[in-house]
Amino acid sequence: MNLSISEKLLYSTLRIECFDSNNLCSTGTGYLFKFKQDAKNNSYIPVLITNKHVIKNSVIGRLTFTKSSTLGKPLDNEHQLVEFKDFENNWIMHPDENVDLCVLPMAPIFSQLKENKIDIFKIEFDMSLIPSEEELNNLTPLEEIIMIGYPNGIWDSFNNKPILRKGITATHPKFDYNGNKEFVIDAACFPGSSGSPVFLFNENGYTDKLGNTYLGSSRIYLLGTLYAGPQHTAQGQIITVPTTQRPIALSNIPNNLGYVIKSHRIKELEELF
Numbered sequence: 408m409n410l411s412i413s414e415k416l417l418y419s420t421l422r423i424e425c426f427d428s429n430n431l432c433s434t435g436t437g438y439l440f441k442f443k444q445d446a447k448n449n450s451y452i453p454v455l456i457t458n459k460h461v462i463k464n465s466v467i468g469r470l471t472f473t474k475s476s477t478l479g480k481p482l483d484n485e486h487q488l489v490e491f492k493d494f495e496n497n498w499i500m501h502p503d504e505n506v507d508l509c510v511l512p513m514a515p516i517f518s519q520l521k522e523n524k525i526d527i528f529k530i531e532f533d534m535s536l537i538p539s540e541e542e543l544n545n546l547t548p549l550e551e552i553i554m555i556g557y558p559n560g561i562w563d564s565f566n567n568k569p570i571l572r573k574g575i576t577a578t579h580p581k582f583d584y585n586g587n588k589e590f591v592i593d594a595a596c597f598p599g600s601s602g603s604p605v606f607l608f609n610e611n612g613y614t615d616k617l618g619n620t621y622l623g624s625s626r627i628y629l630l631g632t633l634y635a636g637p638q639h640t641a642q643g644q645i646i647t648v649p650t651t652q653r654p655i656a657l658s659n660i661p662n663n664l665g666y667v668i669k670s671h672r673i674k675e676l677e678e679l680f
Contacts, residue, residue, distance in 0.1 A: 411610070412608070412610060412625060412627060413553075413571070413608075413610060415530045416530070416553075416555055416571070416606070417555075417568050417569065417571075418473065418481065418528060418529055418530040419438050419439055419529075419530040419531070419532060419555065419604070420436055420437065420438045420439075420555050420556060420557075420569045420603070420604065421436075421437045421438070421439070421455060421470050421471065421472070422434060422436065422470070422471055422557045422560075422562050422567075422569070423435045423436065423437050423457060423461055423462070423468065423469075423470065423602070424468065424469040424470075425461065425462055425465035425467070425468055425494060426465065426466055426467040426468070426469075426494075427464050427465060427466055428464075428466050433461075433465075434557055434559075434560035434599045435457055435458065435461030435462070435557070435599060435601045435602045436457065436461075436555070436556035436557050436569070436599070436600060436601060436602040436603040436604075436633075437455040437456060437457040437461075437470075437511070437602050438455070438456055438457075438532060438555070438602070438603075438604045438632075439453065439454070439455055439456075439513070439529055439530065439531040439532065440453075440454050440455070440456050440510075440531060440532045440533065440673065441453060441454075441531050441532070441533040441534075442454055442510075442676075442677045442680050443677065443680055444533055444534065451533075452512065452514065452680055453512075453513040453514055453517060453531060454510040454511060454512055454513055454676075454680075455470075455510065455511040455513055456508065456509075456510050456602070456632065456673065456676070457508075457509060457511075457601070457602030457632075458507045458508065458509070458601045458602045458632070458634045459498075459500055459501070459507050459508065459509045460507060460601065460634075461601050461602050462494060462495050462498055462509065463495060464495065465494040465495045466492070466493065466494060466495075467490065467491065467492060467494055468490070468491040468494030468495075468497070469488060469489070469490050469491070470488070470489045470491075470516075471486050471487070471488050471489075471567055472486065472487045472488075472489065472520075472527040472528075472529070472567075473485070473486060473487075473527060473528045473529075473567045474486065474487055474525065474526060474527055474528065475526040475527055475528035476526070477526070479528070480528070481528035482528070483566045483567065483568075484565065484566060486567050487520065487525055487527060489516055489520075497511055497512075498510065498511050499511075499512070499676070499679055501672070501675065501676055502675075502679070503675075506668065506672060506675075507634040507635070507668065508632060508634075508668060508672060508673070508676060509676075510676050510679075532604070532629055534673075534674070534677075536606075536627065536628060536629040536670075537628070537629055537670045537671055537673065537674070538580075538607075538628040538629075538630070538670070540581075542628065543580055543581040544581055545615060545616060546576075546579065546580060546581065546607070546616065547579075547615075547616045548576065548578070548579040549575055549576060550575065550576045550580070550607050551573070551574075551575060551607065551608060551609060552573070552574050552575060552576060552592055552594065552605055552606060552607055552608065552630065553571055553572065553573050553574075553605075553606050553608045554571075554572045554573075554574065554592070554594055554596075554600065554603045554604070554605050554606075554633060554665070555569050555570075555571055555572075555603055555604055555606075556569055556570065556572075556599065556600040556601075556602065556603030556604075556633070557569055557570060557599045557600070558570055558572070558595070558596075558597040558598075558599045558600045559597050559598060559599045560599045561599070572594055572595055572600075573594070574592050574593050574594025574595070574665075575592070575593050575594075576590065576591075576592055576593070576607075576630075577590075577591040577592055577593040577664055578590045578591040580607075580630050580631075580669070583669075584666070588668065588669045588671075588672055589631070589666055589667060589668055589669060590630070590631065590667055590669065591664055591665065591666060591667070592605060592633075592664070592665045592667055593663060593664060594663065594664075594665055595663050596633060596636040596663070596664065596665035600633055600665070601633060601634055601635070602632060602633070602634070603632070603633045604629060604631075604632060604633075605629075605630050605631050605632065605633055605665075605667050606627055606628060606629055606630060607626065607627065607628040607630050608626075608627050609624075609625060609626040609627070610625050611623060611625070612624055613626050628670075629670045630667065630669070630670055631667035631668050631669045631670045631672075632667065632668045632670070632673075633665050633666070633667050634666060634667070634668055635665070635666045636662065636664055636665040636666060637662045637664055637666075
């Protein structure tokens, strides 16, 4: 299919619905990735990547896929819901408890769908999108980024599409923020965006740190996975309000910053397979 880079990104994520033992639902974001890919791309292990806290304490999980036509084109209005039992235990956790990443092996799911003669349309990322140390060193501290996900669970349910958000790097991706293998972005980050892939993305040209301009050239790197963001509290005086409203004395306000786990930590997950 003749899809632009940004159009392909729309098919790379899945909205993750999690239900706990009290049947309370929470949502997060996952993105599809290829592990152990051979040189000719004939074989690989398909996985879904998200944060550990997204699926924590989940008993039931749900993923919604976009169906594909027999010609391999997406049927945007036709979806396939897949439900999991004992959802949390299906995931493989990053061995470092301080790294908020986990993966779900997708081969059994794809095989079952194929056995049921259900074709799905998907775009999977691979290791070629992870920037090398040299490529990170060639970036400027201020780069354009996009984040793909489901903030506050918001999505285009009719077309099964995520929300695209744009921002900039708030710290240089080559540095380890506060000594951790993370960096910070300046973008609107809300619950539900956890697990969102963060890309450096220039679709129609860019300028490197030496001032060289590449008109009409595209550039895309998978920089990392959003997992958290700072918030501050706002405290106010309780006043009399109509009975149809609830008095609120304290609220959390996002700082429009996000903490991103660097993408090379995905390689540590691949080593588990």
